[in-house]
Amino acid sequence: MSSTSQTETPGLPKSLRLVSTAISFAGFGAGGLVIAVLMTLSRLLPGSQQKRAQRSQFIVHTAFRLHIWLMESLGVMRLQLRGENKLNQPGQLVIANHPSLIDVVCLISRIPHANCIVKHQLFNNPFTWGPVTGAGFISNKDPETMINEAVDWLNAGGTMVIFPEGTRTRPGEPLRFQRGTANIALRANCRLSPVTIRCTPTTLTKAEPWYRIPARRFTMDLQVQDDIALAPFKDDGASPLAVRRLTRFLEQYFNEEINADERHPGTRTQGADYQHSGS
Amino acid sequence: MQNYDDIFPLVRDILVDMFELDAEQIQPNAKLYDDLDIDSIDAVDLVVKIKEVTGRKVKPEDFKSVRTIDDVVIAVQKLLED
Structure with a gap:
């Protein structure tokens, strides 16, 4: 360890960070069990379906918040969120690129009542x-039902988080968006708020096992961008053509924003931090 | 009355208009999903369109097992015969 890294944010040596990472993963698993118990209790409490869903979402949010706190305290990662005031609006559809396993943990840790689309397998587990x-x-099982449920949720004033890629980004390849997001946005005619996520150094991608940890503590840099106006894309609601146009636009938007981020990393506030990369 | 060769161009034109496809891509053996990138939500819109164009009632099961352009043409042909 260099002395500079002790004066500023101390970075742990790699071996210790591997232990911390293992603890983080174990914590996530254990947290899952605690959440399951809390939710069962919450279901027994009175309240409408909507109220219970909100309570359960808040439990997930709190757990994710704790998990981020744990990972930051253990020196595994750092979360940097810009434009947070643009989040948590009623009827807001938050869309983000999906570089790492913990993107959803980061986002939901800052959104107390968020709905998501999850793999249908999780409903059978x-x-x-x-x-x-x-x-x-x-559930993503039946696309038509999925879209209708998401639109209803947004139109009732709820917030949603969606990763339009449908799965984590393949490192080094341009983002490819599925059309479900554009379908939902155009049908719901909702506030569409992009969040660009950058994970440096890259870690927890689709291509890596969890124990292949980066050379230094990683930073999750989330930037909430300005809303995307839907008016230019609408024709008669969500025609297949409108959906294709919006999907293409979003794909290009994210690819450009992310590449721009990578070209000017020095403009970032956390840029200085990278120089103290303990290894 | 309606034969395959009459219906094929009708189906082709609908698909070209709705999904930004080239007419050459619409071949009888082309697969909707794999070759033409028409997903299940698109298929719902397609069925609505076919309902409009043919003026026939369409039951969801009529198009349930449709996989290729050929299947679509035959399904439309059946609709018009009923």
């Missing part, structure tokens, strides 16, 4: 069934 149904999360 006895460990995850409770939480995902309790929180009213939407």
Whole structure:
């Protein structure tokens, strides 16, 4: 360790960070069980379906907030969120690129009542069934039902988080968006708020096992961008052509924003931090 | 009355208009999803369109097993025969 890294934000040596990372993963698993118990309790409490879903979403949010706090305290990562005041608007559809495993943890840790679309397998898994149904999360099993449920949720004033890629980004390749997001946005005619996520150094991608940790503590840099106006894309609602146009636009938008980010990393406030990369 | 060769261009024109496709891409054996990138939501819109154009009632099961352009043409042909 160099002395400079002790004066500023101390970075742990790699071996210790591997232990911290393992603890983080174990904590996430244990947290899942605690959430399942809390949600079962929450389901027993009185309240409408909507109220219960909100309560369950708040439990997930709190757990994710704790998890981020744990990872930051253990020196595994740092979360940097810019434009946070643009989040948590009623009827807002938050869309983000998906570089790492913990993108959703970062986002939901800052959004107390968020709905998401989750893999339908989680509805069949006895460990995850409770939480995902309790929180009213939407299954991706049948695309038509998925879109209708998401639109209803947004039109009722709820917030949603969607990763339009549908899965984590393949490192080094341009983003490819599925059309579900554009379908939902155009049908709901909602506030569409992009969040660009950058994870430096890259870690927890699709291509890496969890124990292949980066050379230094990683930073999750989330930037909430200005809303995207839907008017230019609408024709008669969400025609297949309108959906294709919006999908193409969003794809290009994110690819450009992310590449721009990578070209000017020095303009970032956390830029100085990178120089103290303990290794 | 309506034969395959009459219906094929009708289906082709609908697909070209709706999904930004080239007419040459619309071949009988072309697969909707794999070759033409028409997903299940698009398929719902397509069925609505076919309902409009043919003026026939369409039951969801009529198009349930449709995979290729050929299947679509045959399904439309059946609709018009009923």
